[in-house]
Amino acid sequence: MIEPDMALAARLFEQLHALSFDGTGITRDTYGAGEQRAHALMADTAQRLGLEIRRDAALNLYLTLPGRHRDKPVVMTGSHLDSVPRGGNYDGAAGVVAGLAVLAGWIRDGAQPDRDVTVMGVRAEESAWFPVSYIGSTSAFGLLSPQALSSRRADTGRTLSEHIGELGGQPEAMARGEAALRPEAIDCFVELHIEQGPVLEGEGHALGVVTGICGSHRYRQAQVKGRYAHSGATPRTHRQDAVVALAALIERLQREWRDLEAAGHELTLTFGQVNTDARQADFSKVPGQVSFCVDMRSRSVDTLRLLDSLLLKTAGELEASHGVRFEWGPVSGSQPAVMDEALQQALRDAALASGVQPRLLPSGAGHDAATFSNRGIPTAMLFVRNANGSHNPDEAMDMDDFASGVRSLGRVLALRAGLAGPHNRSPI
Template sequence: MDIKIPAATAEPDVPLAQQLFAQLRSDNEALHGAAHGITRDTYGAGEQRAHELMASTARRLGLEVSTDAALNLYLTLPGRDRAAPALMTGSHLDSVPRGGNYDGAAGVVAGLSILAGWIAAGMQPQCDVTVMGVRAEESAWFPLSYIGSKSAFGLLGADALEILRLDTRRSLRQHLAECGGHPAGIADGQAHLKAERIAGFLELHIEQGPVLVEAGEQVGIVTGICGSLRYRHAQVLGNYAHSGATPRSHRHDAVAALAEVIARLQQDWAQMEAQGHELTLTFGQVYTDAQQADISKVSGQVSFGVDVRSRSVDSLQRMERHLLDAVAAAEQKHGVRFALGERTGSQPAHMDAALQDELQAAAERLRLAHRRLPSGAGHDAALFANQGIPTAMLFIRNGNGSHNPDEAMALDDFAAGTRALAQVMAARAGLAPKD
């Protein structure tokens, strides 16, 4: 598809955005076919093609294009004062397997459409404005959160380069090098971004839950981003035994033990919510060994993964204590052993109050139905906020949830949200006619 550069307008270039969304979908179909949603694999062909599309479009617009050691993409409209801290926007371009077309990509496309409109209208910001295409946000490929944004700030660390991609069983180091990145720079902690050089970071993203759709509201101003704690590769180890010949008193049943833990934690979750805690608890994976399990066997082994999310560190810690207490009780009762494995997670983040107010004011000027709401999903914006950078997120109404092929963001909602974002960015960046 030939991506057209817009005619003069001060508005975000929505036709350009529409073409980019269509090209992203077309590129994915060329790689994976049209039947199974979007798969832009982290440090693989899918993510790579998305980055190449955004970079080539930016070059045609006349933007400066650069990357860092992790291949995060930076598309910059130079400001009058290039020594001033830059204003940034953007999001990620990878997706989960068989996901949707708008998760992450909407934020990068929005940023490009805003800059395209400014350029065509002969406008220039006072400071540099950079659209960032973040690598490796989705932990569905490598079991670690925020790989790209951590790398940008020099925070990833050498050990992370040895983690394996879950489908290929090859290391992050290998995948990164094959895409043209520089693992040595990441291992050395080289920081491409420094907090003191960033005036603010604003991320537009689809809402991944049902709140805006059910409320009939177009946009949401995010108040905070949940942190998480995860045990991704946990196991319960018991003893296999004959289902008919082994009485209950002699069983070491791994499935029964895990079932009790899950049921107990559901009760703990309900009690915590009644006490005012906001959190979610998910056992997203539970499976037995297909080579060993049988309907006529007492289960001797079951694997599971558990994910807890909250904006409160205290709530995360309380639920982890409940988990450990439930595990200890189940071990004693059933004569099994829980091997929880490595604990991973991310820190909660609070969005900047002034930027929230500015986004709300823009929504009101544009007469957009809106609300403030927390984000249960993690986003790169959390990492920026926790570096002390003024950070905000704007959610766009999206039907059918996310992390599935049926994401349904209407272009009109995207355009409305992008206009609100553009107003805030223009004011923050000191946008004015070019000299």
């Protein structure tokens, strides 16, 4: 097989770290300076490799090695380049680095694919910044809701439209639903990504082949409202304690989660933020208000609906028993996605050919691959094990594991793209 350029990959990770380190972890803010620097680095690298460079209205980046038959549907790979605040260096970026390492190896050896191969640097995958899922990939297909452009970034308070326009994008075109990608013009999309949980590390597998991607149902701005009262002068029977009501909701939903799992459902439930109002709450007050968020995930839409109904039913019962009121605010979320079986098998075969026994597993986290799959495009994901999970500064992907993943990705891209070597050598 044609070896990917792993020296290039190592340099890119080092440069990304230098451009993104915030003193604690990695911050590549969505439609901000951090993400912009990462995109510039990948574009500069592509230019030196001689790849074609294109950007769309949402500033997604397309780095293309032309094929012999440019009218054929393109083979695509890639991932996102933004990060959560104080995250790790590999989440998302590993997929773009992997694609460039594969193409650099082909270029070095003078091999040309039968059809175009494109590495996509996707914008705005991390919804920590804007309360919208898959901004970059949905925009690429002209699917972003015009209302999403009015959503505000968590730290700046400025709109998505303002951030995109400031960087040279075209929010007006996005609002009109102008598409840069057409499903019928894409042969497949294969995304390499670090695993963001403990499964591969715990079981001793270097690589995982993803079977499906969970969808989500989220309440980002929920509140429970009771009544503030004196902590010493108010008996238990006269309290409308928002903290106690929320604690009861969380405890009961944990029990519902266990029961659903016992019944065969696959899901996760997270109350990721819980805050009293610092301006009103006090050690000598019964808390009258708590803000919180809820994140429900599953590969089954029916499971998400069931869990949501249990959440709302339980909250209604607690309103009656605790004298409080739950307010849920806007709902956001994403659709589950199923990975293509033929591509799953191709990734398994490629991993085995690289000397690695992969594990099949679902992805609890969301990925841009879901957008491609839900457009009817054959889609697959390859996970590389990563110690310490993700969305934290302690991501610890081993470069040998990554090299195995990149080789496996390269084999599948070569197979789908009909790669031809300079002396009729087998590319895989």
